[in-house]
Each structure stands twice: as C-alpha cells, then as structure tokens.
Amino acid sequence: MAYNHHEIEKKWQERWETSGVFQAKDQSNKPKFYGLIEFPYPSGAGLHIGHPRSNTAMDIIVRKRRMQGFNVLYPIGWDAFGLPTENYAIKTGRKPEEVTRENIDTFRRQLKSLGFSFDWSREVSTTDPEYYKWTQWMFLEFFKAGLAYKAKMPINWCLSCKIGLANEEVVDGMCERCGGATEKREKEQWMIAITKYADRLLEDLETVNYLEKIKIQQRNWIGRSEGVNWKQKIKDLDIVLEAYDSVPQTFMAQTFAVIAPEHPLLKTIVAGTPNEKEVMEYARQITQKKAGKGFEVDKEVDGIFTGRYLDNPFGTGDLPIWVASFVVMDYGTGFVNCSAHDERDFDFAKKYNIPLRPVMFPVDAVEAEKVKNLEVCYHHDPEAIMQAPAPFVGRKWGEVREEIISYVVEQGFGERAVNYKLRDWVFSRQRYWGEPIPLVSCEKCGWVPLPDNQLPLILPDVEKYEPTDTGESPLAAMTDWVNTTCPTCAGPAKRETDTMPNWAGSSWYFLRYIDPHNNDAFALKEKLSYWMPVDWYNGGMEHTTLHLLYSRFWNKFLFDRGYVTTSEPYAKRTSHGLILASDGTKMSKSKGNVVNPDEVVSQYGADAVRLYQMFMGPFAEPVPWSVNGLIGMRRFLDKVTALPQLIKADESVEVTRCLHQTIKKVSDDIENMRFNTAVSQMMIFVNTAKEYGSITKDSFKTFLYLLCPFAPHLANELQEGLGEEGMLEEKTWPEFDAALAKEEMVEIGVQVSGKVRGTITLSPETQEADALELANANANIARHLEGKEVVKVIYVAGKILNIVVK
RNA sequence: GCCGAUGUGGCGGAACUGGUAUACGCGCGCGACUCAAAAUCGCGUGGGGAAACUCAUGUGGGUUCGACUCCCACCAUCGGCACCA
Numbered sequence: 001m002a003y004n005h006h007e008i009e010k011k012w013q014e015r016w017e018t019s020g021v022f023q024a025k026d027q028s029n030k031p032k033f034y035g036l037i038e039f040p041y042p043s044g045a046g047l048h049i050g051h052p053r054s055n056t057a058m059d060i061i062v063r064k065r066r067m068q069g070f071n072v073l074y075p076i077g078w079d080a081f082g083l084p085t086e087n088y089a090i091k092t093g094r095k096p097e098e099v100t101r102e103n104i105d106t107f108r109r110q111l112k113s114l115g116f117s118f119d120w121s122r123e124v125s126t127t128d129p130e131y132y133k134w135t136q137w138m139f140l141e142f143f144k145a146g147l148a149y150k151a152k153m154p155i156n157w158c159l160s161c162k163i164g165l166a167n168e169e170v171v172d173g174m175c176e177r178c179g180g181a182t183e184k185r186e187k188e189q190w191m192i193a194i195t196k197y198a199d200r201l202l203e204d205l206e207t208v209n210y211l212e213k214i215k216i217q218q219r220n221w222i223g224r225s226e227g228v229n230w231k232q233k234i235k236d237l238d239i240v241l242e243a244y245d246s247v248p249q250t251f252m253a254q255t256f257a258v259i260a261p262e263h264p265l266l267k268t269i270v271a272g273t274p275n276e277k278e279v280m281e282y283a284r285q286i287t288q289k290k291a292g293k294g295f296e297v298d299k300e301v302d303g304i305f306t307g308r309y310l311d312n313p314f315g316t317g318d319l320p321i322w323v324a325s326f327v328v329m330d331y332g333t334g335f336v337n338c339s340a341h342d343e344r345d346f347d348f349a350k351k352y353n354i355p356l357r358p359v360m361f362p363v364d365a366v367e368a369e370k371v372k373n374l375e376v377c378y379h380h381d382p383e384a385i386m387q388a389p390a391p392f393v394g395r396k397w398g399e400v401r402e403e404i405i406s407y408v409v410e411q412g413f414g415e416r417a418v419n420y421k422l423r424d425w426v427f428s429r430q431r432y433w434g435e436p437i438p439l440v441s442c443e444k445c446g447w448v449p450l451p452d453n454q455l456p457l458i459l460p461d462v463e464k465y466e467p468t469d470t471g472e473s474p475l476a477a478m479t480d481w482v483n484t485t486c487p488t489c490a491g492p493a494k495r496e497t498d499t500m501p502n503w504a505g506s507s508w509y510f511l512r513y514i515d516p517h518n519n520d521a522f523a524l525k526e527k528l529s530y531w532m533p534v535d536w537y538n539g540g541m542e543h544t545t546l547h548l549l550y551s552r553f554w555n556k557f558l559f560d561r562g563y564v565t566t567s568e569p570y571a572k573r574t575s576h577g578l579i580l581a582s583d584g585t586k587m588s589k590s591k592g593n594v595v596n597p598d599e600v601v602s603q604y605g606a607d608a609v610r611l612y613q614m615f616m617g618p619f620a621e622p623v624p625w626s627v628n629g630l631i632g633m634r635r636f637l638d639k640v641t642a643l644p645q646l647i648k649a650d651e652s653v654e655v656t657r658c659l660h661q662t663i664k665k666v667s668d669d670i671e672n673m674r675f676n677t678a679v680s681q682m683m684i685f686v687n688t689a690k691e692y693g694s695i696t697k698d699s700f701k702t703f704l705y706l707l708c709p710f711a712p713h714l715a716n717e718l719q720e721g722l723g724e725e726g727m728l729e730e731k732t733w734p735e736f737d738a739a740l741a742k743e744e745m746v747e748i749g750v751q752v753s754g755k756v757r758g759t760i761t762l763s764p765e766t767q768e769a770d771a772l773e774l775a776n777a778n779a780n781i782a783r784h785l786e787g788k789e790v791v792k793v794i795y796v797a798g799k800i801l802n803i804v805v806k
Numbered sequence: 807g808c809c810g811a812u813g814u815g816g817c818g819g820a821a822c823u824g825g826u827a828u829a830c831g832c833g834c835g836c837g838a839c840u841c842a843a844a845a846u847c848g849c850g851u852g853g854g855g856a857a858a859c860u861c862a863u864g865u866g867g868g869u870u871c872g873a874c875u876c877c878c879a880c881c882a883u884c885g886g887c888a889c890c891a
Contacts, residue, residue, distance in 0.1 A: 002845090213810055213886095220809065220887065227891085246891065258891090301889085326889040336891050343807095344889060421890055541885075578885095615831070617818060621811090622884080629818065632831050638846095677820070680830035687830090749826030754872045756826055780858085794871055800825040804871050 001642040005605030008717040013115060015716075021729045022117045026527050028071035034531050035062040036510055036570075038539040038547070039077040039124075041502075042103035043084055047110040049587070049595040049625065050579040054538050056610045057576060057619060057673060059116045061536065063709035064670050066117075067733035073531055074117055075513035077124035078104050082502045083161065083178075086433035090465045096433045100127055110597055114606045115712050117729070122516045126435075126505030131512060133456030134522035135505050136438040138554070139427075140449045141561055143439065147193045148427065150447070157185040162430065162467040184290075187471065190437060190498060192425040194553050198222050200567075201552055210573040211620075214544050221545040223421025228405055230337055230414040232257075234269060235309040235318060241265070244332030244419055247380075249397055249404050251413070252388035253339035253359040255317075256349065257310050258303065258324035260334040261286040266306075266323065273307030279323060286325050301326055301348055310337075313413050314389075316357070324348060332419055346377035360384040360397050425550065427500060432465045432474045434499030442486035442493040451487050459499075473497045506547055507554035510534055510569060522563075529565045537570040540578075548573065574673060577622040579613075584624045595625050607711035608634040614675035614710060633679075637714055639686055640707065644721060648694040658688040659699050660741035663734050666706045675710075682707060697722060702734045750775045751802040752784040764798035771801050 016022060037058045040051055062074040080100045089096040104125060111118070124131050142148040160180035194201075202222050205215045227246035234241060243257065259266060261283035270279045282304045303324040310319040319337065326344050327336055338345035340356035349356050361368040363383060371378040378384065382398025391407065392400050408414055428437070438450040438457040450457055460481045462474045475497040476482065486493040508522070514531045515523035539548070548570075555569035580586060581593035588594065600609050611633040617623035662685040669678035685703060689695040701722060708715035708728040716728050746764055749756045758781040760774040772793065775781050781803075788805035795801050 216810065217886065223887095223890070225890070244891070324889095326891090328890060331890045338891080342891060344891075419890075421887090545886085615818090623818070626818065626832070628832050635846095636831085676818095677830080680820075683830055747826075751826085751872070754870090759826060783858090792871060794825085796825060800872080802825080802871055 002638050003641045003714065003717070005607065005713070006602075009113070009115065009606050009713045012713045012716050013112060015727065016115075016117070016729070017120075019727070020121075021727060022072075022074065022119050023121050024073040024075075024119050025071055026530065030069055030071040032073070032531060032535075033062065033065045033070040034073045034510075034534045034536075035065070036075070036534045036537045038543065039079050039506070039509055040107060041079045041082060041084075042100065042107045044088055044099065044103055045589065045594075046103075046106050047597050049597050049600070051111075052114055052597065052609065053579055053613045053619075054540070054576045055111070055114070055116055056613050057675060058536070058538050059610075060614070060670055060675065060709040063117055063712065063729070064667075064733060066729060067705065067708075067731060069732070073122075073513065074119060075122045075124075075516075076111065076116070076118040076120070077122075077509055077513065078107070078126065079502060079506045079509070080104060080125050080127040081434045081500075081505060083431065083433070086431060086465055087161075089433070095461075096465065097127065100125075113598070113601050114610060117712075122513050124509060124512050124516050126502075126509065129456040129458055130517075130519070132435040132505065134512065135435050135500065135508070136450075136455050136457060137452065137522070138508060138558070139435075139500065139504070140438060141563075142192055142557065143447075143449055145557070145561070147196065147557070149191055149193065150188055151191050152186055152188050156182045157187070157471070158182050162471060184287075185471075187428075189426050190428040190496075192427045194425045194550070195420055195422055197553050197556055198224065198420045198422050200556060201549060204552075204556075204568055208568050208573070209571060211575055214541070214548070214573055214575060217541075217544045218549060221422060221549065223419075225419045225421075227417055227419070228408055228414045229333070229417035231412075232313060232337075233311045234321070235311050237269065237308070239265065239269065241310070241335050242333045242414075243335045243337045244417055245337060245414075246419070247341070248408060248414075249386070249401055250339055250341040250359055251337070251404075251408060252314060252316060253341055253357055254312070254314070254319060254337045255340070255357050256338050256345075256354045257319045257321045258327050258336050258338055258345075258348070259306070259321060260327035260329040261290070261323050261325065262329050263327075263334045269308055269321070270306050275305075275307055279304055279306055283323050286323070290325065301344065301351065303348060303352060305352075313411075320354065322348075322352070322354075330423065331421070340374065340377065341379045343377045343379065346374075350374075359388040360386050425503075427504070428498035429501050430467055430471050430473045430497075431499055432459075432462060432467075434501065435459070435504060436475065437496040437498055437500060439496045440484055440486060440493040441496065442489060442491060444491055445486055445488045445493075447496075448486055448488050448493070454487070457495075473499060475499070503547060503550045507551040508558070510537075510551075511555075511558075511564065525563070525565070528563075532564060533566045533568060534570045534572075536572045536574070538574045538576060541575050544575075575620060577618070577620050579616075580622055580624045582625050582627070587625075600630060604630055604634045605637070605713075607714045608637055611637070611679060611710050615679040617676060619673045619675055636683055636686065637711060639690070640711075640714065641718065643686065643689060643695060643700060643703075644718065646689060646693060646695050647697050647700060649696065651689075651694045651696045651699055652692040655689050655692050655695055655699060656740055657743065658685050659702060660736050660738075662706060663702070663736035664741055667733070667736065670709070679710065682710075704728065705731055705734050746798050748798065749800055750778065750781050751800065752781065753804050754802060757781045757784045760801070766797065768793065768795040771795055772803070775801055775803065 035058050037054045062072045066072050085096050085099050089099055126132060139148060158178065158180055160178050202219060202224055205218060225246045227244060228248040229242045229244050231240060231242055266283055267280065270276045286302060303322045306321045306323060308321045310321055312319050327334060340346055340358040356374055358371050358378065361371050361384065362378065363385060370376050382396065384397035386392045386395045386397060386400060392404060405416060409416060436457045436459055438455060439447050442448050460478060462478055465474055467473060468476055482495050482497060484493055484495055511523050511528065515527045518524060551569060555564060556567055558564045559567045583593065608630060612630040615633060616629055662681050665681040666678045669675065701719065704715045704719045705728060719728055744763060745761050747759050747761045750758050750760055758778040760778060762771060762774055785803065785805060790803055791806050792804040
C-alpha cells in the first residue's frame with residue numbers, strides 16, 4: 001500500500017526538530033554514548049550517495065542506544081577548509097567563504113532530508129573563526145611545547161596546485177588532490193613532530209577496539225624497525241658516518257657501502273678525489289631523476305664509485321663507497337652498508353662487479369653451492385646457517401639476532417637504533433583557504449606566538465586567491481596584513497603567511513562537539529570528562545593512515561598538556577565499504593555514473609534509501625548501487641504499510657515466534673553492523689505475518705520499534721496510526737523472549753553415508769532412537785538403507801542425522 | 807615485491823561453533839485482476855535428468871560420518887604500501 005513519503009517525512013522531521021528529542025544532555029543519570037561519523041567536506045557537488053551509508057549505520061546504532069536508555073551524542077559538522085573550494089573560488093572569482101556557506105546549506109538540507117538523528121544544536125564548521133580560534137590556539141600549544149618547528153627540507157611540490165604536499169598526499173609521484181605532476185623542492189615548512197609520538201601511537205593500539213585491518217595499516221604506516229647504527233670513519237677524512245641496519249646478523253658479509261645522491265655530506269666526501277666532478281654531476285642528475293615522475297626504482301639501479309673507502313672496524317677489509325640511486329635520504333641516515341644478503345645490494349654489486357662475500361648458507365648442499373657461487377641472493381631464511389663472526393658459526397640466522405646485536409654493541413661497532421617509516425607532519429600550506437598560522441617573525445625575537453587575546457587571527461579578505469608564483473600564499477601579497485608588530489618587543493615583525501592543512505581542523509572536531517559554543521575554552525574539561533572517549537567512530541578506510549593517526553596524535557598531545565582526559569580519543573573504530581556505480585566502478589562525475597541523493601530520496605523516500613543502503617550488502621564491503629534494489633525496499637515498506645489491515649485480537653504462534661526471533665536477530669545484527677541480514681529478517685517477519693494472515697496490535701507495535709532505526713519516518717507514522725502516544729524515539733527497545741522464539745518442530749536433513757536422502761520433521765528434543773524411526777519411515781531413506789549394514793549413526797539434535805552404512 | 811581482503815544462481819548476497827548450500831531482495835517465467843498496460847497479488851525459479859539420481863560455493867589436493875566453513879598448494883579480482891637496507 002503506497003504511502004506518501006513526502007508528507008510523512010516532512011511531518012516527522014519537523015516534529016523531531018521542534019521536540020529537541022535528539023539534543024544531547026551534558027548531564028544525565030543515563031549512561032552516555034558518543035557515536036561519531038566523519039564530518040563531511042562540503043563540496044560543490046553536494047552530498048555523495050556514499051555519505052549516507054556511514055551516517056545511516058551510525059544513526060541506526062544511536063537510535064537503538066537511545067531506546068536502550070542511553071544519553072546519546074550524535075553530532076555533525078563541516079570540514080570546510082580546503083582546496084576544492086578554493087580552486088572553485090579562483091575559477092569563478094567568488095569568495096571561498098561564500099561558496100562554503102552555500103555548500104554547507106546544501107549538505108545540511110540533504111542530510112536533514114534523510115532523517116538522521118543528529119544533534120543539530122552542536123553543528124560546527126572548521127572555517128568558523130569561533131572554531132579555528134582553537135585550532136590556532138592548539139597549534140601554538142604545539143609550538144610552545146617545541147613540537148612545531150620550521151625546517152628547510154625537500155618537500156613534494158605540486159606544479160599545478162602550487163603547494164607543498166605531505167608525503168602522504170603524493171600518490172605514485174602524483175598530487176593526491178589534482179592528479180598532477182610533483183617535484184622535489186627546498187622550502188621552509190612548518191613541521192609537527194608526530195614522530196616523537198610514534199611509539200605511543202603504536203603501543204596504544206593495544207588499548208583500543210579498532211578493526212584489526214585498521215590496526216595493521218596503522219602499524220605498517222608507523223613502520224617501527226629495530227636494528228643497529230654502524231659507526232664508521234671514512235678513510236683519510238675526519239668524517240664518521242652512521243649506517244642504519246635492520247638486519248645486522250650478516251654484518252660480516254658487508255663488502256661495500258652506498259650513499260644517497262642527495263646526501264648533504266657527499267660533496268665533502270668526494271672533495272679532492274680524482275673523479276670529484278664526475279661523481280657530483282652524476283649525483284645531481286640522479287637526484288633530479290629521482291624527483292621526477294615515472295622514475296622506476298627497480299629498473300634504474302644506478303651508481304658511481306666515489307673514490308673513498310670506509311675504515312671497516314670488523315677487520316674484513318675497507319669498504320668502497322658508492323653513490324647509488326636506490327638509497328633513500330629520508331630514512332635511516334641516507335647511508336647504507338651493503339652485503340650479499342640483500343637483493344638490491346646483490347644486484348648492484350653484480351652490475352658493477354663489486355666483490356661479495358656471503359656469510360650464511362642454506363642447509364641443502366646444492367642450494368648452498370649456488371649461494372657460494374653468487375648465483376642467487378640468499379636472505380631472510382630463519383634456517384640459514386651462519387659462518388661468521390666466529391662466536392656464531394653454525395648457529396641459525398633466525399635465532400641469533402638479539403645475541404649478535406648485543407655482540408656488535410659490545411665490540412663498539414655501533415649502537416642499537418630504532419627507525420620509523422612515519423615522517424614528521426608537514427603542516428604548512430601555501431594557500432589561502434585554511435587557518436592562518438598565528439605566528440609572527442621578529443628580527444629580534446625570532447618566531448613569536450600571538451597572545452591568546454589576539455586569537456582568532458582572522459583570515460583576511462584578499463583580492464586574488466591564486467597562490468603567488470614564488471610559491472607563497474596569497475596572504476603574502478597583503479603587505480598591510482603581513483607587516484605587524486612583535487607581541488614581545490613591539491618592534492617591526494612579519495606574519496607567517498602559510499596556512500594550515502585540512503587535517504588540522506579535523507584532528508580535534510570531536511572535542512568541539514562536546515562544548516561547541518564555549519568562548520573561553522575549546523571545551524569545558526568537565527564536559528570532556530563526561531563525554532570522552534568517543535564510544536564508536538565509523539569512517540572510511542582511506543582515512544586510516546592520515547586523519548585517524550593525526551587525530552590520535554593530536555588528542556594524545558592535548559592529553560599530555562592536561563586539556564583532555566583520555567589518552568586515546570576513540571574507543572572503537574569501524575569502517576564502511578564504498579558504494580560503487582551500478583557497473584561496479586567508482587562513481588565519478590567524469591564518468592557520469594553518480595547517483596544523486598536528492599533524486600532518489602524524492603522518488604522513493606528517505607526510508608527506502610536508508611533501508612537500501614543497509615540492505616545492499618555487507619557493511620564493510622564495497623557494493624554496487626542498483627535502482628532495482630532500491631525499488632525492492634520501497635515495496636517492502638509498502639507491504640509494512642498494509643500490515644495494520646491484518647491486526648486481530650490473536651495471532652498464530654508462528655507469528656509470535658518469528659517476532660521474537662526478529663527481535664533477537666535485529667538487536668544482535670545492529671551491534672555487529674550486519675545490517676543487511678537485520679533487514680532481511682524484518683522482511684521474513686512481514687512475510688510470515690502475511691502468510692498467517694493475522695498479527696496482534698502489540699506485535700505490530702513491537703515490530704515498528706525494530707524498524708524505527710532503519711525507517712524512522714514510516715515507523716513513527718504507523719505507530720501514530722495505531723493510536724499510540726509519543727514518538728518512537730522515546731520508547732524502549734524490545735526484549736526478546738527466548739522461550740517464545742524457540743522452534744517447536746524443526747526439519748533436519750537425513751544423510752546416508754554423508755549424502756542427504758531426505759528430511760524429517762521433529763522436535764529438537766527428540767531422542768536418537770525416535771529420530772531413526774522417523775527416518776526409516778521415509779521411503780527414500782529406507783530404500784538407501786535396505787540391505788546395508790549400519791556402521792555408525794551420527795545424530796546432532798535439531799541439526800542432522802547421518803546414518804553411515806557399509 | 808610486501809600487507810590486507812574477497813571469490814557462492816542471471817544479479818546483490820545468506821549460511822550460527824563443521825551439520826538439509828543458495829535465506830532475503832532483484833530479475834525472469836506462468837497465472838489472477840484489467841478493454842489493455844502499469845501497479846498489485848498468487849505460484850514457480852542453481853545446472854542436467856521423466857524420475858531415481860547427479861553435478862555445483864575460484865582451481866587442485868587433504869582432514870572428517872559430514873567442508874562455503876578447517877589445513878596445504880595455486881589462480882583471479884579489489885584495496886593499501888612500495889628502493890624503508
């Protein structure tokens with residue numbers, strides 16, 4: 001029975017709004033529940049159909065929590081600084097704040113049209129000065145703690161965006177945002193020392209309930225590695241170079257060393273050697289080549305001998321130092337000792353005829369011979385037998401690591417060292433549409449933070465939003481703004497013209513939701529203490545290594561400064577799968593396969609869209625969009641609408657049983673984010689009620705409670721239609737009765753020697769002998785047993801009967 | 807190359823702890839209603855076979871009375887990382 005979704009959606013959305021039923025209370029006798037979804041970036045394209053997948057899922061969870069008696073915080077806001085808006089503003093000559101406001105209005109309207117139970121009174125936007133005041137304040141906290149520093153360093157430079165990019169923002173040498181080419185450039189950048197927190201970010205993963213794959217990705221990204229830093233002098237020079245080695249077991253095999261072409265000491269090292277010019281020219285070329293796009297590391301293993309040697313303290317001969325293309329400057333020390341037991345080193349040595357000297361061999365004699373003859377590179381085999389150094393001869397490679405490290409440290413060859421793949425956070429952007437960095441540069445005092453009473457430092461109006469050709473932000477062209485006085489000495493000073501990255505505002509937004517209108521603090525500590533940590537945070541896998549890591553770090557820092565009360569911000573983190581286009585590819589504007597949420601909501605109703613988002617497939621998996629699937633959900637809701645016609649004083653026991661099974665399944669499935677099977681169980685219930693032709697008012701009411709988190713508009717409308725007082729949002733989540741849910745009779749398969757030959761219907765309490773009797777009464781089963789000797793009977797009550805014959 | 811995930815009808819997918827594989831939805835077929843169509847409702851629907859039965863959960867092995875589920879080897883697709891010594 002078709003219902004008018006336009007009317008009822010409008011009606012209930014208004015009622016939710018005027019009643020304030022979704023507004024979280026900062027004090028309550030109820031237990032608290034803080035449910036969070038990633039706040040969207042309000043792009044000009046409007047809400048993506050993928051957004052509601054995460055939002056609906058968390059909406060269902062928090063709606064259930066409210067009905068379970070929790071004081072729920074489910075907030076929403078906007079991550080509204082950033083490049084797409086700025087680029088759009090440049091193109092159209094409009095102000096970014098104006099464009100942002102419009103985009104937010106669109107997003108707000110679209111989210112409201114889906115009936116999410118957000119507490120709109122706590123809405124925040126990172127672009128609001130009242131918000132970014134605190135982002136700036138927090139940056140200054142980093143600065144004051146010595147964690148924000150300016151460093152001249154090679155950065156990734158996007159040629160078309162004209163900004164410096166974090167390593168994380170470069171994908172395959174291309175800019176993550178615009179897809180354009182990047183190159184390396186030296187630039188003074190504000191950095192934040194996230195690496196100081198690397199160990200804690202790693203260790204504290206043990207204390208949180210994140211999906212295992214999220215933890216694994218974070219661990220890999222942090223990339224902690226333990227090993228040894230060799231200390232070694234360059235022959236004829238007064239230079240000691242360290243080389244990091246995470247596989248120090250085979251140090252006796254080292255026969256040469258390599259240095260990164262961009263190594264700052266290279267010039268000094270080759271000075272005065274016969275081939276000085278040649279080497280430097282080679283290093284210059286290869287540095288350029290490495291920075292350019294399309295440099296394929298494995299195809300271009302190149303190098304040149306520097307003419308210098310390393311004094312080898314191990315007594316195995318001096319090591320020639322080569323410049324090699326494959327050495328990474330920003331990991332370890334940019335200088336590496338090489339041996340036969342590393343594939344790159346092995347290939348490099350073969351190419352340039354550098355001697356190799358293996359020191360461990362396979363047990364198998366034939367294989368060992370190959371290693372001896374340098375036919376293969378042998379490495380990372382726990383069973384390998386060591387041949388050097390003397391104290392370890394005959395031992396297994398897989399067992400000596402710790403002992404060898406202790407040994408080399410005692411011998412004074414080097415020291416224990418730890419390295420991370422994680423790099424410090426490049427915090428500067430040479431762009432307009434971001435938080436201004438609230439520091440001034442004074443000739444006398446250096447970098448000086450603005451005092452609190454000068455925050456927020458408002459982003460000034462500029463004429464043009466294009467970055468300057470020098471790579472500075474548009475703010476640099478505003479001399480009135482740039483020239484200021486030093487807060488410390490009142491002398492002339494200049495403002496920092498770089499702005500902050502998006503990741504800044506999004507690193508702490510979950511804290512602002514807790515006290516969004518506070519002018520004296522980013523949030524009152526008592527309130528933080530009440531609400532934190534976030535109980536359940538759902539978001540995309542694409543944010544695992546950036547946003548999720550940055551915000552954990554940010555929160556830990558605030559925790560160390562005493563501003564927040566939990567060391568970890570999120571108790572639980574889950575992840576949703578992408579919604580793909582109907583052809584199974586990613587939705588994109590250029591392909592024209594994007595689904596417009598406004599259209600489908602208008603045509604099929606918000607409830608059908610919500611339901612379909614949950615039904616379409618396993619929540620964590622990517623699933624293609626299908627209009628037909630959506631239509632099916634609408635049909636189901638129409639069927640539900642017709643159900644009141646079946647209301648009678650009594651219902652058959654099957655309907656009652658199915659209801660309680662449904663209560664159980666829906667309750668459990670929501671907790672485990674198995675929304676697809678929860679929906680299918682509700683369909684089964686409706687089918688059952690129709691099949692038996694009757695349902696009591698109470699049962700129908702209970703069903704509406706279960707349906708409400710998924711399809712809140714219709715559920716409320718139908719509940720009201722029953723003459724019930726109050727909104728479903730104020731009702732109590734139903735309890736399931738195990739006795740009522742239990743099946744009296746079940747049909748089980750009967751196997752003869754493992755093959756199903758028939759079924760029997762019996763009570764789960766039936767004894768084996770009675771079950772066998774029933775089985776024998778089945779003609780087909782009896783036929784298969786005839787004349788056979790029964791060897792064994794397996795009877796699992798309520799599940800299976802298997803009669804094994806010879 | 808490394809890490810992670812996935813592979814089941816025509817399609818999206820379900821299957822608890824190893825116990826009747828294909829729930830639920832879509833699509834399709836037939837029927838009812840209709841002048842007709844749409845919508846709706848009813849019935850049917852993995853392949854082969856009249857049936858008994860048989861073949862089917864990416865491929866090949868194994869464990870088991872019994873395997874989508876556990877073990878070994880491999881293939882394919884997707885996502886992430888990628889000269890990290």
